[in-house]
Amino acid sequence: MHKLGRGHRDKVQQFMTITGASEKIALQALKASDWHLEGAFDFFYSQPHIKSYTDTTRLEELYNRYKDPYTDMILVDGITLLCNDLQVDPQDIIMLVVSWHMKASTMCEYSKEEFFIGLQALGIDSLEKFRERIPFMRSELKDEQKFHEIYNFAFGWAKEKGQKSLALDTAIGMWQLLFAEKQWPLVDHWCQFLQARHNKAISRDTWSQLLEFARTIDPALSNYDAEGAWPYLIDEFVEYMNENGIIQNGQFSDRSQK
């Protein structure tokens, strides 16, 4: 909020007061309408997901369906069941998006609070509505800003509780998943490189910088700047690519490596 100018801030406040929406939604609507309040309202009310009213009792019911018999949380079995109900593969990236909405702290479990927060934010209080929202969630992945947030969220979510870094195998799995969506041509080379050379956990800085790297540096590495303050691991990766002849002088060479 502090990055906005005074006029914009006021508009956001106004919007939030009138519609009762959250700051995030207010920003979204205003941005979409180029900071015209009228247009923002239109946007807001035309969006199906901003129906903020969800029936809490029905949410309770839904929660109880999936919650674990012994703890007040939804665990692996519950999640599997939920995926079945949604007709979605548990490995589907959509579950990551769902977790993101829930602000889930760790994968494979949802607390009651997280479940509620997430579903309310999405305007879901029934399985039907849940299924209806899936295409919308898929579209969120295409949004640059949201993908960025989801990607960074994934690090904290995927790592073990109490650990600072993300285990290599998990990281590779997540990367495969995420970059299938975003289409980064070097993702396979990256994963190979890590397994061959690194064999240690991934730090948060490396994780978030990798997205930047994928976004800004072209796949032939021609605009890679060695003084560019990239994490050391990424520098090593570039070296690896050069050494193995995959990249030569900023060009992809014909030899591909398996």
Add this chain to the structure above:
Amino acid sequence: MSNQKKRNFQIEAFKHRVVVDPKYAEKTWKILEHAIHEIYNHNASGLSFEELYRNAYNMVLHKFGEKLYSGLVTTMTAHLKEISKSIEAAQGDLFLEELNRKWNDHNKALQMIRDILMYMDRTYIPNSRKTPVYELGLNLWRDNIIHSGKIQSRLLSTLLELVHRERTGEVIDRGLMRNTIKMLMDLGSSVYQDDFEKPFLEVSAEFYKVESQKFIECCDCGDYLKKAEIRLNEEIERIAHYLDVKSEAKITNVVEKEMIANHMTRLVHMENSGLVNMLLDDKYEDLGRMYNLFKRVPNGLSMIRDVMTSHLRETGKQLVTDAESSKDPVEFVQRLLDERDKYDKIICQAFSNAKTFQNALNSSFEYFINLNSRSPEFISLFVDDKLRKGLKGVSEEDVEIILDKVMMLFRYLQEKDVFEKYYKQHLAKRLLSGKTVSDDAERSLIVKLKTECGYQFTSKLEGMFTDMKTSQDTMQGFYANHPELAEGPTLVVQVLTTGSWPTQPTITCNLPTEMAALCEKFRSHYLGTHTGRRLSWQTNMGTADIKATFGKGQKHELNVSTYQMCVLMLFNNADRLSYKEIEQATEIPASDLKRCLQSMACVKGKNVLRKEPMSKDIGTDDAFFVNDKFTSKFYKVKIGTVVAQKESEPEKLETRQRVEEDRKPQIEAAIVRIMKSRRVLDHNNVIAEVTKQLQSRFLANPTEIKKRIESLIEREFLERDSDDRKLYRYLA
């Protein structure tokens, strides 16, 4: 007239006109004309100055200045034309003399004429803006004599001919030259320059071009420079004797250009006699000459400097990377010191100690000393050798000199922290074996290191000295408290503070019972006075003196290491011991034990033990006996050695690893310090600042710095800026 408060006096001119006879002017002029003639004919003595003056005065007064002036011009010109003829008529060498003589005459005449016509000089001439008499006289001389067709070129060629003759070794009439040149100078600087100086410089340039070409073909560098110097001095002397002082710079430029600048490169690189050869052979005089001559020429000194630098770097590089010299560290360092002394002397004696040359010397040394990564270790070994024995009997001043020279080499090191590590190790060994030649020398060097690198560098080293001193006191206290132990073996313990001394792994070793008991007593005594401390015995660093009696009654005192003592004491209770038994009893690790046994059983002159089989290596199935036949010339036999040695490869790697590990926290500390004060800083600047801060200890690797930054990000000391990923922010 203006309206002034103060009124000036005004004197009005004569109101009445003096009637003048029209022929008066003509008559008066004739008198003066006649006088001028007489003056030129050397007949002036018959003239009355006063009368002539008055005549001239009157003419001017009656407004006949014009007539007087033009008359003067005509008369003088006429005379000069005649003079010109007589000069032209002079033959050969007499030409110049005649010219000079006539010039002198003219000058005298001119002075007289000017005196006579002084009134006109002061009144009519300024008013009518005509040239004053004296100057007029000079101009007329110039125009009628010097610039006369027949004289002008002849004059010039005569003068140049004389100069040339003098250059080729003849003696010429310098007085004559001087006067002639002075004449030209008096006539005006443009006359001197156009009629003499310019052509003179051109001809000289030609002369020296030819001369330098001739010399360079047949002389070697040193000789050539000598000749050039001689010529230069000659020209300077010539100026002093008979040319205008202002020409000095110009002619020296010519000589410098033709003889030096044009041949500079060829001289410097001349085979067998060029700069490099002079340096190699310490030819101070030649080098000094070259320096003085090249100093006069643009880029001369920088050429010398560059050639010297690249030669020095090349030689240094070879010295340092030569495999042979790396075998003996002391030799290695000595050669470096010698090389430095050599160049120091050259710069001092021949290059007038010029700062730029000193800098070139320093930068060259800095360059090649760091080409060999073992330089820090070797320098420490050199110092070790000196402090152990090399400085024995050397005077205090000389000790200081040597240590100062070593410090100079130290300054060139990029990896000073590596030196520190080795120095600590070597110092520890020296202190513990009591093998230092002079305590003062040790301390003096520590002080020098402190001055150079700051307190931090030497605080641990000083701690080591303190420990030694404290241990002495502790031992005194121990024996004072336990007078009953005075009869038994004498124990000397050095209590070392772990942080100050090089880290050693504690190795197991079973001491003989007598020693073990004594050590326990010491331990309880010490811990009694220093509670909360932990002592661990470093058996791998100790020594022992034991008295031994051999089979035939030979008595010797053996100086051995602690390990060796443990082994030998076992033979008090057994005649034969197998390797395995010894190993079991002493629990000394295998590699150390083998080395220890080898030194006692396989080395001639120190073989207090006998081994079966008699092979050189220690095998696990060997058996050992006391060598009853042991003999030695000396009563005291030294077997154990704890001398600092050049490290073996694995040891070297280990030390290097430890140094690298030590660097990591230092880099991190530097990063944190910088970020704390700057708050926000971009990546490249962080690298630059960190490198600068650490430069006095070692050259920080940018990749390593980057890794440390990432580590700090992970530990949440720093973060990346959310907008500019190259910017780092300090997290309080």
